[in-house]
Amino acid sequence: MTPTLRFTPTAWAKLLFLRDRGETEVGGFGISSPLDLLLIDDVRLIRQSCTSVTVAFDDQSVADFFDRQVDHGFRPEQFGRVWIHTHPGDSASPSYKDEETFARCFGESDWALMFILAQGGETYARLRFNIGPRASLEIPVDVDYRRPFSAADQLAWDREYVECVHSLYLTSQNPLHDPLQVEQPHLFEVETEDDWQDWLNFADPEPFATMREELLYAPT
């Protein structure tokens, strides 16, 4: 029998809400049911810097998340194995960067799962076992309506989004524009080719490498 990644209706609604809340990708961890690790009870965001095509978790926030979950009595396999993020457009296929992160950050645990939800609704779930003979398989995704589930809490979801997601937008005036007006010392005025080069140098390498590459090769 092929395993299936299942979301509770509440967790699925929250993920859709978070995907559609802003203009950028978002990411987080799935919280698994204690008796069924492929049933996602909740989706939790990590503090992150996002653009329309990238998402980068804050390392300290990941560690804080692990500490908090342990304090709440969860086991690491319940909260640290299902990596979730969204894609713009219609494709949920993992990028090279996604694959690199999945291998590097989740390749030492006994098992891990990468889940991607595209803006257009396509999903991608790959379960990988890193022990024994090792195996990796794409698995179906479903919403499980058979169990009791709690009501939506959009206010709390919105609060979590605002607390965690730091959106970086490109504008004609500022390549990196912070709509929340959080202190943002990285803004550049771009008027000349040299200005662009200054910004591209700044953007290399983390966490804007992908965006930098797109800008370098974007048609003018």
Added chain:
Amino acid sequence: MRILFINNDGGGFADYVEVDPGTTVKQFFDQQVRTGKAINYLIRVNRQPVATDQVLQDGDRISVTPTKIEGAS
């Protein structure tokens, strides 16, 4: 002495382990995280980043978590 260790590698771990007095963070990492590379982790003691030569104390809480979790489309 006893240390609370939080780690996602292997089967995942969030429990107390016994370590010898005088054990440094680096020694602890090498003993407990045998297959991973230190550069891929954030190591914190009592929720604070630490130097690898810091000596662990009885009752410390040490976490080893992945870094640079990034996605792109």
